[in-house]
Amino acid sequence: MPNNSYLYTFKYNHHYRDLCRLESTQIFGEEEKDNLLFSNIKVEPSISPFIKSRFDVILSARNYSELLKSVAQQNIHQEGFKAEYLVLEGDATGYRDRLAQLKDIGYRIEGEPDYYHPSVIYSICHYQDIWYFGILIKHNPDWQKHKDKPAKFSSSISINIAKTLVSIASRGDKNKQLLDACCGVGTVLLEACFSGFSMEGCDINWKACKKSKENLAYYNYTATVFRSDIKALNKKYDAAIIDLPYDLYTHSSDAISFKIIAAVANLAPRIIIVSISDIGPLIEDAGLKIVDSCLVEKRGNKKFTRRIWVCEKSFTLLSYL
Numbered sequence: 001m002p003n004n005s006y007l008y009t010f011k012y013n014h015h016y017r018d019l020c021r022l023e024s025t026q027i028f029g030e031e032e033k034d035n036l037l038f039s040n041i042k043v044e045p046s047i048s049p050f051i052k053s054r055f056d057v058i059l060s061a062r063n064y065s066e067l068l069k070s071v072a073q074q075n076i077h078q079e080g081f082k083a084e085y086l087v088l089e090g091d092a093t094g095y096r097d098r099l100a101q102l103k104d105i106g107y108r109i110e111g112e113p114d115y116y117h118p119s120v121i122y123s124i125c126h127y128q129d130i131w132y133f134g135i136l137i138k139h140n141p142d143w144q145k146h147k148d149k150p151a152k153f154s155s156s157i158s159i160n161i162a163k164t165l166v167s168i169a170s171r172g173d174k175n176k177q178l179l180d181a182c183c184g185v186g187t188v189l190l191e192a193c194f195s196g197f198s199m200e201g202c203d204i205n206w207k208a209c210k211k212s213k214e215n216l217a218y219y220n221y222t223a224t225v226f227r228s229d230i231k232a233l234n235k236k237y238d239a240a241i242i243d244l245p246y247d248l249y250t251h252s253s254d255a256i257s258f259k260i261i262a263a264v265a266n267l268a269p270r271i272i273i274v275s276i277s278d279i280g281p282l283i284e285d286a287g288l289k290i291v292d293s294c295l296v297e298k299r300g301n302k303k304f305t306r307r308i309w310v311c312e313k314s315f316t317l318l319s320y321l
């Protein structure tokens with residue numbers, strides 16, 4: 001039987017497949033398969049746009065009656081609980097059977113249930129001939145409200161990508177100090193704040209900074225935004241995100257991108273870069289090692305493809321002298 005504490009379920013649109021792979025590999029060290037992933041690493045499902053739920057395994061058994069016996073032996077007393085059946089890939093249990101099994105579970109938990117505002121969701125699921133009982137933590141979709149942020153920028157990244165950048169940069173660790181080096185109107189900052197990450201923003205353009213602050217204030221979030229050229233920032237972070245200028249509305253070139261990347265490499269050892277062209281050699285010239293990367297097509301616009309690069313500072317022998 002798998003000896004993992006957590007079972008994650010995933011859901012994503014096919015054009016995000018590679019981005020989901022990148023995120024899953026960076027957080028858990030492995031890819032999800034069939035929208036499922038067993039792991040001992042604990043993260044909140046809502047830090048990712050793709051994780052639907054986390055099932056915290058309490059018990060597992062090879063047969064159902066054995067599982068019920070073990071649930072009863074737990075002597076659980078929980079007011080306001082709810083029982084839910086988690087249907088996983090390959091589980092052919094029919095609706096009526098699932099309802100009957102939920103009753104079985106409900107009868108083995110003491111306390112008044114609350115279906116609408118449960119204090120805890122107890123759950124069962126069946127996967128590869130093993131029954132599991134545990135607590136289900138669902139993704140909180142409230143971050144979708146950021147689609148209606150008051151200050152917008154036509155070339156902003158989508159909130160899905162923004163959310164993934166935060167989870168990849170932090171690897172789900174909320175103790176990390178994060179930086180959005182070219183924060184624009186704050187799309188990434190909003191996602192960091194929603195999930196409780198500590199992130200600061202920086203942008204050279206005063207209008208972008210003003211819009212960022214306006215967006216943060218609109219949702220009652222607090223984050224520092226520096227109006228500065230990133231080259232002048234003198235602070236240290238655990239990880240940074242750079243959504244490079246695209247030369248659509250702001251002037252950009254390889255030389256400008258290189259200077260921004262090299263400056264951020266002095267501020268953080270781990271950097272997630274977003275570009276619209278292949279800047280692999282440029283990243284390496286800036287002294288960074290490319291750990292992984294992926295392509296994300298803009299939905300309905302195959303020509304506009306973004307590249308996301310996970311980079312870490314490469315230490316040469318000289319660094320140690």
Ligand SMILES: C[S@@+](CC[C@H](N)C(=O)[O-])C[C@H]1O[C@@H](n2cnc3c(N)ncnc32)[C@H](O)[C@@H]1O
Pocket residue numbers: 153155156157181182183184185186187188202203204205208228229230231243244245246250260
């Ligand atoms: C592609 S936009 C970022 C968009 C942002 N992710 C958003 O969703 O709104 C790039 C940003 O980089 C900023 N920028 C360009 N050069 C910079 C520099 N040297 N230091 C800081 N910010 C810079 C631009 O003002 C622009 O807002």
